[in-house]
Amino acid sequence: MQDQVYIEALSVETLIGVYDFEREAKQTLLLDLTLEFDCRRAGETDDLQFALDYDALSKRVRAWSLEQTFELLETYAQQLCELIHSEFGIGCVNLKINKPAAVAGCAAVGLHIERRF
Numbered sequence: 001m002q003d004q005v006y007i008e009a010l011s012v013e014t015l016i017g018v019y020d021f022e023r024e025a026k027q028t029l030l031l032d033l034t035l036e037f038d039c040r041r042a043g044e045t046d047d048l049q050f051a052l053d054y055d056a057l058s059k060r061v062r063a064w065s066l067e068q069t070f071e072l073l074e075t076y077a078q079q080l081c082e083l084i085h086s087e088f089g090i091g092c093v094n095l096k097i098n099k100p101a102a103v104a105g106c107a108a109v110g111l112h113i114e115r116r117f
């Protein structure tokens with residue numbers, strides 16, 4: 001198995017949705033991210049510079065999300081995977097997006113994608 005770094009239920013704010021009321025205010029999305037990353041060098045050296053810094057990545061995802069405006073979760077998901085690949089060098093991004101406020105009468109809806117680069 002490849003090593004993985006993960007972040008669960010990362011709360012981000014973004015302007016997302018197809019309906020008029022969704023174009024007026026940012027909504028919360030909850031992200032589960034699993035990122036393939038070889039952790040051996042970090043484990044051998046105890047040095048953060050050789051690790052995938054999940055704190056830095058979380059901050060970048062939050063800041064990026066604040067700037068975006070998409071209609072579909074699919075577009076948000078695709079663009080986010082491309083960002084994580086291009087800025088953090090991750091070859092495989094597994095992303096689950098939970099949109100808690102989207103549909104009445106259920107806990108959440110969303111999507112789950114994986115992109116290999």
Ligand SMILES: Nc1nc2c(c(=O)[nH]1)N=C([C@H](O)[C@@H](O)CO)CN2
Nearest residue numbers: 016017018019071072073074102103
């Ligand atoms: N597959 C998708 N279906 C829907 C989306 C979406 O992003 N992907 N979005 C909406 C609305 O924005 C919805 O979340 C508002 O309740 C509907 N279906």
